[in-house]
Amino acid sequence: MSFxxxxxxxxxxxxxxxxxxANSGGAPVSTRQITQLAGVSAPTxxxxxxxxxxxxxxxxxAGFEEYVAGERDFAPxxxxxxxxxxxxxxxxxxxxxxxxxxxxxxxxxRPESRPAIVADAEALMEEMLNKAAVAGQLNVQPRxxxxxxxxxxxxxxxxxxxxxxxxxxxxxxxMTRDAMIFAVSAEQANGAGPDTSGKSSVVVAAIALNxxxxxxxxxxxxxxxxxxxxxxLHRISxxxxx
Amino acid sequence: MSFxxxxxxxxxxxxxxxxxxANSGGAPVSTRQITQLAGVSAPTxxxxxxxxxxxxxxxxxAGFEEYVAGERDFAPxxxxxxxxxxxxxxxxxxxxxxxxxxxxxxxxxRPESRPAIVADAEALMEEMLNKAAVAGQLNVQPRxxxxxxxxxxxxxxxxxxxxxxxxxxxxxxxMTRDAMIFAVSAEQANGAGPDTSGKSSVVVAAIALNxxxxxxxxxxxxxxxxxxxxxxLHRISxxxxx
DNA sequence: TATCACCTATAGCACCGCTATATGAACTGC
DNA sequence: GCAGTTCATATAGCGGTGCTATAGGTGATA
Numbered sequence: 001m002s003f004x005x006x007x008x009x010x011x012x013x014x015x016x017x018x019x020x021x022a023n024s025g026g027a028p029v030s031t032r033q034i035t036q037l038a039g040v041s042a043p044t045x046x047x048x049x050x051x052x053x054x055x056x057x058x059x060x061x062a063g064f065e066e067y068v069a070g071e072r073d074f075a076p077x078x079x080x081x082x083x084x085x086x087x088x089x090x091x092x093x094x095x096x097x098x099x100x101x102x103x104x105x106x107x108x109x110r111p112e113s114r115p116a117i118v119a120d121a122e123a124l125m126e127e128m129l130n131k132a133a134v135a136g137q138l139n140v141q142p143r144x145x146x147x148x149x150x151x152x153x154x155x156x157x158x159x160x161x162x163x164x165x166x167x168x169x170x171x172x173x174x175m176t177r178d179a180m181i182f183a184v185s186a187e188q189a190n191g192a193g194p195d196t197s198g199k200s201s202v203v204v205a206a207i208a209l210n211x212x213x214x215x216x217x218x219x220x221x222x223x224x225x226x227x228x229x230x231x232x233l234h235r236i237s238x239x240x241x242x
Numbered sequence: 243m244s245f246x247x248x249x250x251x252x253x254x255x256x257x258x259x260x261x262x263x264a265n266s267g268g269a270p271v272s273t274r275q276i277t278q279l280a281g282v283s284a285p286t287x288x289x290x291x292x293x294x295x296x297x298x299x300x301x302x303x304a305g306f307e308e309y310v311a312g313e314r315d316f317a318p319x320x321x322x323x324x325x326x327x328x329x330x331x332x333x334x335x336x337x338x339x340x341x342x343x344x345x346x347x348x349x350x351x352r353p354e355s356r357p358a359i360v361a362d363a364e365a366l367m368e369e370m371l372n373k374a375a376v377a378g379q380l381n382v383q384p385r386x387x388x389x390x391x392x393x394x395x396x397x398x399x400x401x402x403x404x405x406x407x408x409x410x411x412x413x414x415x416x417m418t419r420d421a422m423i424f425a426v427s428a429e430q431a432n433g434a435g436p437d438t439s440g441k442s443s444v445v446v447a448a449i450a451l452n453x454x455x456x457x458x459x460x461x462x463x464x465x466x467x468x469x470x471x472x473x474x475l476h477r478i479s480x481x482x483x484x
Numbered sequence: 485t486a487t488c489a490c491c492t493a494t495a496g497c498a499c500c501g502c503t504a505t506a507t508g509a510a511c512t513g514c
Numbered sequence: 515g516c517a518g519t520t521c522a523t524a525t526a527g528c529g530g531t532g533c534t535a536t537a538g539g540t541g542a543t544a
Contacts, residue, residue, distance in 0.1 A: 009492080026352040031532060041493050043534075048491095052532065099352075107349045109404035110268040110341075118404055140417070147401070148418045155397020159389070162351035162360055175382070176390045176422075183421030225474060232471050251523080273501060283524050285503075290522090294501065 010048045012038040018059045021100050056104060063101045064117055067094050071124055080132035081181055087128060088153050088177045095157035096168070102161065106154050122146050129184075137185055145184045152180045252290045254280040260301050263342050273297075298346060305343045306359055309336050313366055322374035323423055329370060330395050330419045337399035338410070344403065348396050364388050371426075379427055387426040394422045 007015075016038035020029045031052050035042055049055040070090050077083050095102040105117055126146035133142045156176050160168050249257075258280040262271045273294050277284055291297040312332050319325050337344040347359055368388035375384045382390075398418050402410050 026354065028531095030530080032530080042532085043494095044492055046533065103350065103352070106400070107351070108268075108345065109349070109400060110345070111404055111406050112268070115404050115406075118401065144413070144417060147414050148398075148421065151397040151401040151414065151418055152394040152422070153397065154400060155393040155395065156390075158348070158351060158396060158400075159360065159393040162353055162357050164353050164357075171386070172389050172393065175386060176393055179390065179422055179425030180394070180418075183425050229471065229474050232467060270500095272499080274499080284501085285525090286523055288502065 009038065009040045009044050013040060013045055013048060013055060014058060014062065017055050018062070018101075021056070021059060021104070022098060024100060026100065026103075060101065060105050060117070063098060064105065064120070067091075068120070068124060070094060080128060080135055081137055081185060083128055084125070084132065084149070084181055085177060087125060088149070088181075089173070091153050092157050092160065092170075092173050095161055099161045102157065107158060118150075122150055125150050132185070139184050149180045149184065152176055251280065251282045251286050255282060255287055255290060255297060256300060256304065259297050260304070260343075263298070263301060263346070264340060266342060268342065268345075302343065302347050302359070305340060306347065306362070309333075310362070310366060312336060322370060322377060323379055323427060325370055326367070326374065326391070326423055327419060329367060330391070330423075331415070333395050334399050334402065334412075334415050337403055341403045344399065349400060360392075364392055367392050374427070381426050391422045391426065394418055 013034060017029070017034045020033055020037060031042060031045055034055070035045055045052075045055060049058060071087055074083070074086055074090075077086075095106075109115065109118060122143075123146075126142050129138065129142040129145050129149075132138050138145060156173050160170070160173065163169075255276060259271070259276045262275055262279060273284065273287055276297070277287055287294075287297060291300060313329055316325070316328055316332075319328075337348075351357065351360060364385075365388075368384050371380060371384040371387050371391075374380050380387060398415050402412070402415065405411075
């Protein structure tokens with residue numbers, strides 16, 4: 001796979017860099033690799049991008065535009081909070097699809113060099129949260145909510161990237177996502193819960209579970225399972241030691 | 243500032259690397275800089291650490307121990323959720339105090355090289371969340387809660403590091419922190435019936451019992467009974483609705 | 485045709501991570 | 515006291531890296 005064809009050298013450099021970055025698996029990518037794959041000599045790179053960093057910035061910018069385009073695509077569902085969920089999921093998916101690019105974009109953010117992308121991403125999410133705010137579904141200022149949600153979104157995505165692909169559990173994403181959206185939305189019922197702090201023994205917990213189970217007709221266990229389960233529970237909750 | 247003194251070369255290398263890393267401002271640190279500051283020649287570095295990566299890993303490990311020590315210091319306040327808050331704040335503060343080290347630890351996590359540190363950090367938080375679970379204050383499994391909270395914690399810390407120090411707004415941290423803890427805690431609105439928007443009290447009680455059982459080595463059930471019991475308990479506590 | 489701005493290539497510099505090899509120091513067994 | 519062994523450090527250098535001083539080729543304009 002090479003880019004010797006018809007494209008101008010600048011484009012060939014961009015594509016070569018993007019491809020090598022995507023397939024490097026974390027290993028550093030050298031300018032010689034890039035220029036060779038692009039079929040171009042070293043000074044051409046520096047003429048067009050000034051810098052290796054400049055070339056990478058251009059790749060990141062292109063990737064970010066792709067990301068933004070993906071975010072904007074399924075906007076108008078009429079349920080702003082649902083749109084936020086899709087935005088979150090799209091963010092995570094982008095990170096998992098292009099982990100190297102994502103790590104360059106969000107993993108190495110340093111105060112002096114990076115925050116433009118972060119600001120853009122925040123603006124994108126704030127824009128969507130504004131609709132939720134207009135609909136009276138927001139608990140806090142859209143800007144603060146956007147920053148908070150985006151931060152959690154980035155953290156989750158990085159954690160998932162760090163995991164071996166085989167054992168990635170997307171539940172981490174959905175759980176954190178819903179937690180953040182819930183905390184930010186106006187729909188929380190805020191009643192005071194029972195203060196169970198202090199009591200912490202197996203017995204107390206077993207008794208509580210026993211009582212709760214009897215009242216709730218949970219269907220997670222079959223009736224015969226439930227019978228045995230309750231018997232064991234009884235045995236535990238009548239034990240004298242903790 | 244040099245380390246020519248009395249310390250063994252291995253220690254001098256560690257300190258020199260840590261100092262250069264801390265003050266590099268994101269610029270790469272070369273082995274020649276390190277060995278020169280340590281007053282040592284190149285092969286010594288490779289004799290002790292095998293690799294530049296190995297040296298950096300050692301620096302990171304030392305930094306992580308410092309971090310863990312900070313986390314463990316103010317554990318036992320009796321209010322587990324309050325301890326989680328302090329843990330979160332301590333994490334953020336560590337990141338802001340040693341941004342370079344933090345970025346090496348959490349910014350560049352790649353599946354093939356890093357997740358040991360993440361696992362340790364998760365275990366640390368899970369350990370604390372277990373206490374909350376035993377006290378009946380948790381809505382979800384401690385492990386899942388720990389992963390979720392840590393992910394958000396990392397994301398927030400990275401975002402704060404990315405901001406110029408002058409305009410860092412710690413409200414982003416406290417807001418996200420409280421949102422995550424709130425979403426994970428049992429105290430949200432379970433006053434009335436079993437179907438209020440949060441999890442039912444059955445789930446909370448089952449999670450509490452699960453955590454308490456794991457910690458207490460109760461001998462009321464045989465090991466095979468206990469295994470099945472825990473399996474059912476897991477089924478109950480992971481049911482999404484009652 | 486001559487000019488000029490733009491783009492690209494040859495060759496090479498200073499630096500990088502790393503190592504083959506050798507030297508010194510400290511301990512062990514006789 | 516001394517050979518043998520092991521560990522720790524140093525000298526010198528290899529191949530690779532980001533980058534550039536300089537020069538050559540190309541097309542549009544005059």
